[in-house]
Amino acid sequence: TQLLEQSPQFLSIQEGENLTVYCNSSSVFSSLQWYRQEPGEGPVLLVTVVTGGEVKKLKRLTFQFGDARKDSSLHITAAQPGDTGLYLCAAYDTGTASKLTFGTGTRLQVTL
């Protein structure tokens, strides 16, 4: 089982600030996904990255997959209170790509 470490664990920022969340492993991923989870709900998929070096944008969120496919980052520009939540990275186990392993999560709070 590959281990996915996320940093930071907690982040509290003010509206309008920028932030970056990291997801790292010693393993190579076949693909990596980012989810956001709001209180009282299950995680919801934000993006899937597949190719090393790939960059995807979702409005103010920018996702990057490392060249070696061992790490990923999520950058939020001009954070808003609606961005508050738990951000989880997840990767399929190598080989069979049969099930997801989730990172430990980054809890983000954006205040006015």
Next chain:
Amino acid sequence: DADVTQTPRNRITKTGKRIMLECSQTKGHDRMYWYRQDPGLGLRLIYYSFDVKDINKGEISDGYSVSRQAQAKFSLSLESAIPNQTALYFCATSDTPGDLYGYTFGSGTRLTVV
């Protein structure tokens, strides 16, 4: 109706009791999963099933059992609940291996064992 429905949403039970958490889905997906979420530990896989006749243990299956009654239904049982099984439990579904569309999660069951 939600694509993945979990019941109950909240449950308080006593140590030693047997409890069942239920999950049903309308996605038509073959693959179903049970995860447990604890603060600082992310989501950990308990059991998963790739079709009705397939059941597989995840990384933390001890103390749990599952039943796949139909393609749409996957239940998780705690045979004799203990306090360290207090957690948030999620059911999820997916379509194909390495599915780029990710997992669809239910809203979770918050279980407290006292």
